[in-house]
Amino acid sequence: MARTPRGARTRAKLLEAAEHVFATVGYHDASIVKITEEAKVALGTFYTHFEGKKEIFDEVVLDLSHRVRLTMSEASTGVADRIEAERAGFRAFFGFTAQHPALYRIIRQAEFVSPESMRKHYDNIVDGYAAGLSSARAAGEIRPVDPVVSAWALMGAGELIGMRWILWENADQIPEHVFEGLMDLIAGALAPTDTTPHEGSAP
Amino acid sequence: MARTPRGARTRAKLLEAAEHVFATVGYHDASIVKITEEAKVALGTFYTHFEGKKEIFDEVVLDLSHRVRLTMSEASTGVADRIEAERAGFRAFFGFTAQHPALYRIIRQAEFVSPESMRKHYDNIVDGYAAGLSSARAAGEIRPVDPVVSAWALMGAGELIGMRWILWENADQIPEHVFEGLMDLIAGALAPTDTTPHEGSAP
Amino acid sequence: MARTPRGARTRAKLLEAAEHVFATVGYHDASIVKITEEAKVALGTFYTHFEGKKEIFDEVVLDLSHRVRLTMSEASTGVADRIEAERAGFRAFFGFTAQHPALYRIIRQAEFVSPESMRKHYDNIVDGYAAGLSSARAAGEIRPVDPVVSAWALMGAGELIGMRWILWENADQIPEHVFEGLMDLIAGALAPTDTTPHEGSAP
Amino acid sequence: MARTPRGARTRAKLLEAAEHVFATVGYHDASIVKITEEAKVALGTFYTHFEGKKEIFDEVVLDLSHRVRLTMSEASTGVADRIEAERAGFRAFFGFTAQHPALYRIIRQAEFVSPESMRKHYDNIVDGYAAGLSSARAAGEIRPVDPVVSAWALMGAGELIGMRWILWENADQIPEHVFEGLMDLIAGALAPTDTTPHEGSAP
DNA sequence: AATGAATGAGAGTTCATTCAT
DNA sequence: GATGAATGAACTCTCATTCAT
Numbered sequence: 001m002a003r004t005p006r007g008a009r010t011r012a013k014l015l016e017a018a019e020h021v022f023a024t025v026g027y028h029d030a031s032i033v034k035i036t037e038e039a040k041v042a043l044g045t046f047y048t049h050f051e052g053k054k055e056i057f058d059e060v061v062l063d064l065s066h067r068v069r070l071t072m073s074e075a076s077t078g079v080a081d082r083i084e085a086e087r088a089g090f091r092a093f094f095g096f097t098a099q100h101p102a103l104y105r106i107i108r109q110a111e112f113v114s115p116e117s118m119r120k121h122y123d124n125i126v127d128g129y130a131a132g133l134s135s136a137r138a139a140g141e142i143r144p145v146d147p148v149v150s151a152w153a154l155m156g157a158g159e160l161i162g163m164r165w166i167l168w169e170n171a172d173q174i175p176e177h178v179f180e181g182l183m184d185l186i187a188g189a190l191a192p193t194d195t196t197p198h199e200g201s202a203p
Numbered sequence: 204m205a206r207t208p209r210g211a212r213t214r215a216k217l218l219e220a221a222e223h224v225f226a227t228v229g230y231h232d233a234s235i236v237k238i239t240e241e242a243k244v245a246l247g248t249f250y251t252h253f254e255g256k257k258e259i260f261d262e263v264v265l266d267l268s269h270r271v272r273l274t275m276s277e278a279s280t281g282v283a284d285r286i287e288a289e290r291a292g293f294r295a296f297f298g299f300t301a302q303h304p305a306l307y308r309i310i311r312q313a314e315f316v317s318p319e320s321m322r323k324h325y326d327n328i329v330d331g332y333a334a335g336l337s338s339a340r341a342a343g344e345i346r347p348v349d350p351v352v353s354a355w356a357l358m359g360a361g362e363l364i365g366m367r368w369i370l371w372e373n374a375d376q377i378p379e380h381v382f383e384g385l386m387d388l389i390a391g392a393l394a395p396t397d398t399t400p401h402e403g404s405a406p
Numbered sequence: 407m408a409r410t411p412r413g414a415r416t417r418a419k420l421l422e423a424a425e426h427v428f429a430t431v432g433y434h435d436a437s438i439v440k441i442t443e444e445a446k447v448a449l450g451t452f453y454t455h456f457e458g459k460k461e462i463f464d465e466v467v468l469d470l471s472h473r474v475r476l477t478m479s480e481a482s483t484g485v486a487d488r489i490e491a492e493r494a495g496f497r498a499f500f501g502f503t504a505q506h507p508a509l510y511r512i513i514r515q516a517e518f519v520s521p522e523s524m525r526k527h528y529d530n531i532v533d534g535y536a537a538g539l540s541s542a543r544a545a546g547e548i549r550p551v552d553p554v555v556s557a558w559a560l561m562g563a564g565e566l567i568g569m570r571w572i573l574w575e576n577a578d579q580i581p582e583h584v585f586e587g588l589m590d591l592i593a594g595a596l597a598p599t600d601t602t603p604h605e606g607s608a609p
Numbered sequence: 610m611a612r613t614p615r616g617a618r619t620r621a622k623l624l625e626a627a628e629h630v631f632a633t634v635g636y637h638d639a640s641i642v643k644i645t646e647e648a649k650v651a652l653g654t655f656y657t658h659f660e661g662k663k664e665i666f667d668e669v670v671l672d673l674s675h676r677v678r679l680t681m682s683e684a685s686t687g688v689a690d691r692i693e694a695e696r697a698g699f700r701a702f703f704g705f706t707a708q709h710p711a712l713y714r715i716i717r718q719a720e721f722v723s724p725e726s727m728r729k730h731y732d733n734i735v736d737g738y739a740a741g742l743s744s745a746r747a748a749g750e751i752r753p754v755d756p757v758v759s760a761w762a763l764m765g766a767g768e769l770i771g772m773r774w775i776l777w778e779n780a781d782q783i784p785e786h787v788f789e790g791l792m793d794l795i796a797g798a799l800a801p802t803d804t805t806p807h808e809g810s811a812p
Numbered sequence: 813a814a815t816g817a818a819t820g821a822g823a824g825t826t827c828a829t830t831c832a833t
Numbered sequence: 834g835a836t837g838a839a840t841g842a843a844c845t846c847t848c849a850t851t852c853a854t
Contacts, residue, residue: 004813006813006814007813007814010813010814025315026314026315027315028231028315029315031847031848031849032848032849032850033848033849041814041815042814042815042816043815043816043817043850044813044814044815044816044817044850044851044852045813045814045815045816046850047849047850047851048813048814049813052849052850053849104314105314105315108311108312108314109311109312109314109315111229111307111308111311111312112228112229112230112231112232112308112312119371122363122367143391145384145387145388145391146380146381146384146387149364149380149381149384149385149388150384150388152360152363152364152367153360153361153363153364153384153385153388154360154388155363156359156360156361156362156363156364157355157356157357157359157360158356158359159359159362159363160325160355160356160358160359160362161352161355161356161359164325164355168322177349177352178349178352181348181349181352181353181356182352182356184348184349185348185352185353185356185357185392186392188346188348188391188392188393188394189388189389189391189392190391191391206836206837206838207833207836207837207838209832209833209837209838209839210837210838210839213838213839234822234823234824235823235824235825236822236823236824244839244840245839245840245841246825246840246841246842247825247826247827247839247840247841247842248838248839248840248841249825250824250825250826250827251837251838251839251840252838255824255825256824410834412834412835413834416834416835431721432720432721433721434637434721435721437826437827437828438827438828438829439827439828447835447836448835448836448837449829449836449837449838450829450830450831450835450836450837450838451834451835451836451837452829453828453829453830454834454835455834458828458829459828510720511720511721514717514718514720515717515718515720515721517635517713517714517717517718518634518635518636518637518638518714518718525777528769528773549797551790551793551794551797552786552787552790552793555770555786555787555790555791555794556790556794558766558769558770558773559766559767559769559770559790559791559794560766560794561769562765562766562767562768562769562770563761563762563763563765563766564762564765565765565768565769566731566761566762566764566765566768567758567761567762567765570731570761574728583755583758584755584758587754587755587758587759587762588758588762590754590755591754591758591759591762591763591798592798594752594754594797594798594799594800595794595795595797595798596797597797612815612816612817613815613816613817613854615816615817615818615853615854616816616817616818619817619818640843640844640845641844641845641846642843642844642845650818650819651818651819651820652819652820652821652846653818653819653820653821653846653847653848654817654818654819654820655846656845656846656847656848657816657817657818657819658817661845661846662845814854815852815853815854816852816853816854817851817852817853817854818850818851818852818853819848819849819850819851819852820848820849820850821847821848821849822846822847822848823845823846823847823848824844824845824846824847825843825844825845825846826842826843826844826845827840827841827842827843827844828840828841828842829839829840829841830838830839830840831836831837831838831839831840832836832837832838832839833835833836833837833838
């Protein structure tokens, strides 16, 4: 597929249109007709590029997933302090959410449409996150929490916060007090406890 | 509607069948035919009890929402210690999830089907949770976190953990280490910092 | 049917409701449910009085038909001059039309619903009309026109005039100039030609 | 729609089938299934050409309306004498009626289905007719009757006559005595009165 | 590669009618 | 006589997909 430049262009137009349509009306009300109309392409053309509705959906999910992850990792890369890295990562996530509400709308409905895609998406994000926590823990920057469980839990926290204060409010950024409230919580959850008597806590 | 006992019985059968069908195949593939077949009732009968598919969906969501909330509040009521109350509440939540996977499957797809129902559900749960955190905070049992933000965040944490280790694993209960991992995190997030020398900690 | 006073009352309520509903929404959109609701009677009760939808329709048509005819014949009875009788009859017809727009709405849709009823209705009216023309002709009050053909033609004229200026205009009476225009035409059509030296005009 | 010859052909087949089905079983019993079966086209194809049942109905009405009007005006065009023109016009109308009983069956049921279409149809015919009467009157060929009122009245007369002696009798032409009876009436209605002392009526 | 007319299974919904109460 | 829950056939309409061009 898409061996010629023209084909590649058409394909790209279809993907872009599909992301928009899926995000706007949902998977089930997203008809191929709507997608091709939005892409300004004839109906039959769709099938020269994709096998069907689910295939293009999966591609859209994959693409979105890559993009969030990239945005988040770029933001936190190189930040020495773990708590600062958390802040940077979540800021990037909320920023992406505000600019691409499609993310939520598409991911959450993937449950029934394409469970594999959905799992892959969450797994992708958690993998990076858990790795970060793991090394931070090894470095003693955070409490010895379970990195994988924590990654899932914190991702869940971020997800609902984003849904509540960005998606539902149709906001273009997270309210500052919400962000700080969440970071406060996370800091508490991960902060090395004073009771851990390392670092020469003994008098 | 349902002015006779017979009518009430039929209506109940339909609701039960609908919950099952929605949870199994999702909203869009849940046809009225499937629901009435499962309820062993004629197709037309459906429309003597419900206006349409969305109406019965909303009722199913409402019902489920009430039930989780009840289960959770019953579990944590009367537990003096806040951390213990957290444990009890989350245990109840995971238990309910394991027994009613329908909860997730139905709630998560409600995004496009019936946003109002979905919001009502989350709001319901958060309200109770935030109230609990608020009074715990007033009593000095937890750090002075933002109760509402924290409630949403912790609910999100619980949601993804449940999805990952109960739903996806098709488990009938949460693995112990996951539960403890999550509780450890939450305890850390909420635990009163030792530095605050409240409650006459000075001899 | 309707052996008790209660039964007779219920039946009457149903007929009245049916006339209204048929006239308002037409035969096909007139559901039994609507009729019984309007009559404030339970759905099943309908079937203790009528065999079905068509039966009650036929009764409504018959009833309306009788009433127009009665109104018209009462108006023209005893009027000596034929042209005056015409005026009186048409006035009565237009008056009835204005007060019972149901007449048109119901009759015109009867074409497919109940052709027999419709024919009976037209035949009824024409019979009376043609008889009047016939005797007027015998009495030399009008030209020797074909009474039956003329009755149909003039009824048709009145029907469209009523439809155009009462029904479509939602008027509560026929505009005077229209009435006079029509009567002028009819007078011309029926008036004995001056050239016919009938009735021993030559002494 | 119908951007290819094939599409145009299919569309025409559907219209023809629709006219037949509407005329045979009436609007309400004319299902899309019946129409597409008669047109030998798949069900879904219907919806690539028409928005729904009412749309195709309106097109059928419009088409029929155009055709009667054309038939009538062609017949009376160029006929000098007004009374002769009347005869020619009515003959054409009855001829059309006999060949297209669909006209009545479809128009009369339009009352509830599509009042706009029905009015447009009657207005169309009346317009032409009234114009003819108007100029005839100006030319002194007929009495100074109200052209619009008369056009409606005479159209009504023709309509019922056609219904009674063509449609109900399933005749392929109007019985001669009926036609003459009607023309006699109309001639009387329109004929210049003898009292108008033109044409040297004075001895 | 692109086009768009054609397909037909299947959806949600309505409603005249039946029948147990 | 009156009630209203239950029935199921029939309807209109949608849409993913095919295929001739």
